[in-house]
Amino acid sequence: MLNLPTYDDVTAAAARLKGHAHQTPVLRSRTADERLGASLFFKCENFQRMGAFKFRGAFNALSKFSAAQKKAGVITFSSGNHAQAIALSARILGIPATILMPQDAPQAKIDATRGYGAEVILFDRFQSDREAMGRELAGQRGLTLIPPYDHPDVIAGAGTAAKELIDEVGSLDLLLVPLGGGGLLSGSALSARSLSPQCKVYGVEPEAGNDGQQSFRSGAIVHIETPRTIADGAQTQHLGQYTFALIRRDVDDVLTASDVQLVEAMRFFAERMKMLAEPTGCLGFAAACHAGLPLAGKRVGIIVSGGNVDLRRFGELLAS
């Protein structure tokens, strides 16, 4: 039996994060409200430390380490925001960090992770299974493995963003959340179910890799090949055990957005709201614009989950 995290774990995480994570702003846009005939509340985790909500889960998980775990250190596998979140949290808490990253990860991300003081071990992602490698190294070196999404403390930490949003603006009719492995969605659903029980909660994943939608609708975790999409934060191949159980229990449906729709949302954020969101961070707004949800007159929360996009890449995407 899985011991699923609860909303109490989210409130405990919020207390641990106080003074360490930013309380990110909730932005509004009259233009977006008028276009959709709704009241939209954008929770801007692109302004979180290291540029994405992942700091919340990583810091919460590392804060709970025992003295012995802290001394031995943490290990994780990630090419993206979770790597930087663990590296930064570990530095703040004085914990040695080892990060497994694919050889072909962008140099900027490898440098940023090393810049936070973590030891980066590169691997060939076509040859090796990163999860198995992580577990093996953890065993050999006595490190604690904190995976990117399927962990109760990571889920509870991620849920603090939706908690802050609803605490600030009041109850919502709908909440739209980017979906990769499901840590953000399941944590958000815990908060929404407790703070705004009537709120419908939707996950949004890239159209090219709708394993979450298939899993949600079929009732079993579906595995897929790494999807080809610009939403690199949501290129996961499957949901986790914890996240799947919570999503099945607390989420209303899983929707998808295409890469073209993500670029359109990125452009809107840049042009109209003067902010930089990464493609994965745009999933919620893209679904609000295109998924055909009945939004008229509704209060809609949208989690903008991150803003880490290389500027050259950003330019290329907007030009295309």
Ligand SMILES: *Cc1c(COP(=O)(O)O)cnc(C)c1O
């Ligand atoms: C990791 C990530 C996601 C997906 O989060 P999961 O917990 O894996 O579902 C969404 N957006 C950004 C910016 C991310 O870094």
